[in-house]
Every structure is written in C-alpha cells, then in structure tokens.
Amino acid sequence: MPPKSKNKEYLIILVNIGCTDETENENETSFFEKSKQVIQLLIKKKIFLRPKDEVGIVLMGASETKNKLLFDNIVEMNSLQVPNWNLVENVINLKCTKEKTNWVDGITVALDYIKRECVEANAARKLVLLTDFKEDPTIIRQYDVDNVVSDINEAYIDLLAITNNSLNADLEIELNPSEEVFANVCKMVEGKILTIDDTLPKLMIYKDHPKKAAAWEVDMDLFDIKIPVIFYLKTTEDFKLPKWQKFTESQTAKFPVQKERTLVDKNKDEIDEENTITGTMYGRKFIPLSDEDKAMSKYQSGPKSLMVYGFTKERRVRLDYLAGKGSHIVVPKLQWASPFYSLVKAMMDRETVAIVRRVYRNNLAPKMGVLIPKIDVPGQLWCLVYIELIFAEDRRILQPKPITSTLNELSDAQKEAVDDLIDSMMLATVENNSMDERQEPFEAGTVNHVSRQYIWDVLAHRALYPDDPLPPMSDFLQKFFEPPQSVQLRSKRPLKDIKTLFPIKAVEKKKNFKKRYEGGPDDLREPFESVDRSTQDLNATTTEKSVDRIAEDSEMEEAQLSLIAEAVEAASQSMDVDLEELAKSM
Numbered sequence: 001m002p003p004k005s006k007n008k009e010y011l012i013i014l015v016n017i018g019c020t021d022e023t024e025n026e027n028e029t030s031f032f033e034k035s036k037q038v039i040q041l042l043i044k045k046k047i048f049l050r051p052k053d054e055v056g057i058v059l060m061g062a063s064e065t066k067n068k069l070l071f072d073n074i075v076e077m078n079s080l081q082v083p084n085w086n087l088v089e090n091v092i093n094l095k096c097t098k099e100k101t102n103w104v105d106g107i108t109v110a111l112d113y114i115k116r117e118c119v120e121a122n123a124a125r126k127l128v129l130l131t132d133f134k135e136d137p138t139i140i141r142q143y144d145v146d147n148v149v150s151d152i153n154e155a156y157i158d159l160l161a162i163t164n165n166s167l168n169a170d171l172e173i174e175l176n177p178s179e180e181v182f183a184n185v186c187k188m189v190e191g192k193i194l195t196i197d198d199t200l201p202k203l204m205i206y207k208d209h210p211k212k213a214a215a216w217e218v219d220m221d222l223f224d225i226k227i228p229v230i231f232y233l234k235t236t237e238d239f240k241l242p243k244w245q246k247f248t249e250s251q252t253a254k255f256p257v258q259k260e261r262t263l264v265d266k267n268k269d270e271i272d273e274e275n276t277i278t279g280t281m282y283g284r285k286f287i288p289l290s291d292e293d294k295a296m297s298k299y300q301s302g303p304k305s306l307m308v309y310g311f312t313k314e315r316r317v318r319l320d321y322l323a324g325k326g327s328h329i330v331v332p333k334l335q336w337a338s339p340f341y342s343l344v345k346a347m348m349d350r351e352t353v354a355i356v357r358r359v360y361r362n363n364l365a366p367k368m369g370v371l372i373p374k375i376d377v378p379g380q381l382w383c384l385v386y387i388e389l390i391f392a393e394d395r396r397i398l399q400p401k402p403i404t405s406t407l408n409e410l411s412d413a414q415k416e417a418v419d420d421l422i423d424s425m426m427l428a429t430v431e432n433n434s435m436d437e438r439q440e441p442f443e444a445g446t447v448n449h450v451s452r453q454y455i456w457d458v459l460a461h462r463a464l465y466p467d468d469p470l471p472p473m474s475d476f477l478q479k480f481f482e483p484p485q486s487v488q489l490r491s492k493r494p495l496k497d498i499k500t501l502f503p504i505k506a507v508e509k510k511k512n513f514k515k516r517y518e519g520g521p522d523d524l525r526e527p528f529e530s531v532d533r534s535t536q537d538l539n540a541t542t543t544e545k546s547v548d549r550i551a552e553d554s555e556m557e558e559a560q561l562s563l564i565a566e567a568v569e570a571a572s573q574s575m576d577v578d579l580e581e582l583a584k585s586m
Helices: 030-049 085-092 103-118 145-154 177-186 195-201 291-297 332-351 403-411 412-424 450-464 475-481 485-490 493-500 520-526 532-583
Strands: 007-014 054-062 075-076 124-130 159-164 190-195 215-222 224-234 247-249 254-256 278-282 283-287 305-313 320-334 352-359 367-374 384-390 429-431 436-437
Touching: 007 030, 007 103, 030 054, 030 085, 030 195, 030 450, 054 085, 054 103, 075 103, 085 450, 103 124, 103 145, 145 177, 159 177, 159 195, 177 190, 190 195, 224 384, 278 475, 305 384, 320 332, 320 367, 332 352, 332 367, 352 384, 412 493, 450 475, 485 493
Parallel strands: 007 054, 007 124, 124 159, 159 190, 215 305
Antiparallel strands: 054 075, 215 224, 224 320, 247 254, 278 283, 305 352, 320 384, 352 367, 367 384, 429 436
C-alpha cells in the first residue's frame, strides 16, 4: 500500500435509497432516513474539521441509471468535490424509491468511480457503505467474492459498512445470505461493520482524527550534566472559533470587504507613512523609537534550552501556581534512559519536583515551569510532566471569606444531611460491558466538548436555513449536562432532608422613602407623615434663607450688567471720535 497523505482523504459514500426496509412502527425512523442523517453528519464534519478533503456520493436503487459501467439503477450523484452546503442540501432532498440494487454491483461501480476520480495516489481512500443487506439470496450467490476482495485490495480502500444489525459472528446472530457474504468480504479486506444506531450518536459529536504528537527535542541542563529529552504535547486548548468575515452583497455575488489603512494628522490631512516617526507616548512626552531601537530593547533570551534551576517539595507547588494552555510529557532519548529514569525515581522517592526555565526557540520569551515525576501509572510510561508556572506579577491573591462562624451555627442534623448528600453524589465506577472493565463517569479526557458542538450545530443551521431563527440546544447535547441516573436516585432522600433542614425564607424588601413618586398629593402624604416636626421647621427656615440669597444674587447681577453697558457705550464714543479725526487727516 502506498504511503497515505496526511492532508487529504477521499470519502466515497455508497448508499441504498431503495425502500427495502419495512418499518411496522410509524414512530420509528426508517433505515433510509437514518442513512440520510449519517451522510449529512459526515459532510458537516468534513466542512468544519477537514475542508480540504473531497466527498463523492453513489446512489444504489435509484430510479435512473447514471454511471460509466451502465449498471441499472445506480447513479453517481456528483463528482469528487470539497464538502459544501449544497451537497448537504442535495442529501436532504433525496427521496426513497421502489427500485432494488445489490451491494456487489454498487461496490463495483464505486471502485470504478474511485479509479477515475481519485487523482492523488498518496491520499487516503475510504468507502462507506450504507445498506440493510436485504437482497435476493439467489442473486448474491451468483457473484465471485474473491474478485470483489481483490478489487478492493488493489484500490487501497478502507471499507466501512453501516447497517441495521451487527454482523459479528461471535454474537450468535442468524445472518441472511447477503450478510454472510459481506461479513466474509469485510473480514478478508480488514474492513469494519457498525450498526446505524451506534453510529449516529458518535457522529453527532465532531471529533477530528487523532494527530501524531509533534516532538520538541532539547538538552536538559542539570547543572554540569546534559540529558537529551523529548517533549510531547499531552493536553492543549486547540479549538478556536471561526473568524467572522464581512461581505458586501451585490446583485450577482458577495465580495469580501476590503480595508485600507490611512494616516492622518490633526487636520485630517493624509500623511505618507514614509514621513512618519514611530514611537511611544509616555504621559505627554513622545519618545521616538526606530527599528534599531526596538530590536535593541527586546530581551535576548538566547538559544532554545531547558535549564533546571533547582528542586522543591511537590506540596509547595500549589494548584493556583500552574498556568499555560496545556501539559507536556518529557521522555529521554534511548541512549540516555538510565540517567533520566534514575533522576525520575529519585524525585519520586523524595516527593520533589524540578523548577525549570524553558526557551522554545531562539530569543523567544522564556517560560518558567515545573517537572513532575510520574511512575507506576497504569497504561503510561515513566516520565516527567511539564506544566508552565506563573510569574509573580501574574498572580492574583483572593482573600477567602471565613466560614468557621457559619459552620458553628449549623446543627448536627444539618451537618449530617450535607455529608449524606455528598456521599450520595459520589461518582462510583460502573461496568463497561463492551470493554470488560470498570469506568468512572466523567473521567478526565472522556467528556465531550458540548459548547463547541453547539456552535457547529448553530452554524450548520444558519447555513442551511438562513431565514429561520437559531435553534435551541438539541436533546442529545442536553443529556451531557444531566447527572448519571444512579446519582439521581441516590440523592433523592438527602435532597429532601436538605430542603427540610435548610428552609428558605422570603425576605421582604424595605421601602425606600427617598423614591420619587409620580402620583398626586395623596401618594406623597403617606411617606412624609412620619417626618419629625422639627425637621419640617428646619426645612422651612432653609427655604427662606435660600430665597433671600437668590434675591441678593439677582441684584448683584443687575449692577454688573449696568457697569458693562456703560463701558461699552464709552468705548463706542471713543471709536467715533477716532474715526472723525482719521477722516479729517485724509
């Protein structure tokens, strides 16, 4: 098999739209409708996570024939193309037919389609088959299975079948002839078979393909010793919302809004950027800085490095000291395994951690971090875990409110009720039948990112139905916020005790007499009836003094205005005299 490209995948979907599924219950969704949901979710996932991949759809059981091999009732719905919303709309508009086509002819047409459309030899190729395998047994037995297997292997295709029932022979389920033949084919080509009811919930949460961890190699300086180590990213926050772009719409198409940067002065006159001086304002003083000054002012951290400053007890590195967007696993190169693991074992025995200075690339800002030893963890190798530390200036100290006095006010019955509630809400391990092991609900690394998925659902709805209001969160996503059923049952009695022992009392809001009333005199009478008589006399005296002061101020203003009028009249007379003398001289 040729090496597969990391950046490209061809997804060919082969779906049966012939109505072979007879659903007795009207409320139950048919296999055809479920298949449409699967195809829509596959294309939407490609749009959001892998927009460079290409998707092609081949229909079996169609009412017309449209393929190069001229097999009856098989239609090549589209040429291979990048995933788009028009393709999703075409899938939504698919209608069920009464025609029947077997999956062997469908795979034959799909293989011919792949040979013609998949032009990049190194790209991954995946064929997804959606059918219920209800073909006529006599027709299926006419085909040579070995030819189908050899054709699939020669095309280097990953085969995935999604059907109604599981075709696993270990489950002792009676299979029809068509299912038996396909199960043998799938086994020989190392394909996978999934049920459609198990597939739909998995596709409703978009998860990208696991990425190979990128290695960062560096020499760890431990005083006079250098140990070559490799960093692997363990956890990170890599999700970012899509960038919103503004468009201007014309009668024919939409064009992105173009922005231009123009420099202007105080008078709004444009200035050429070459005639400007860059700098920084400190207060009211402008300090010019040239490019050379900026380069000289930058801190030179040196080449990439990992320097151990010292060791400290693990208990001294508190949780609020940890920072950064994720954590890294640190392992040694093979020839340096002995000194590295000796250091890890010594740190673990003494319950210490290492404080290090990390420079990712030449002259980048240095980061302080902590190396925590991890050994004897099931399923993980011995390693050091690197987590970034905060600087002193970044720390925010919060003064906690003392709760000792509040706890002393609680009775023994109230304390016991709170303890019972905590015990009832403990997440106990449960049996996982599929993996034969015990798992704890909401275990770290197993909880889906619900808010991210809701954003994608909203964007998909707006793309398909631009005039409709945005939908609420689906019931499927809402279930992720519900506690396990066992916790809900166990916590019923403790919650009832909490409600009894901690009654909630309604607090009456005090009336604010300073409020301005918009009613008549009757509304004002009641709030002011309780005012002391001496206060009323004081208010009356204050009002009289205010009136006298206003009268005095008005008299002073009239006197000032009369003086200004006299000065203006004298100035005008002097100007008339000057004009007469000027006229005589001329």
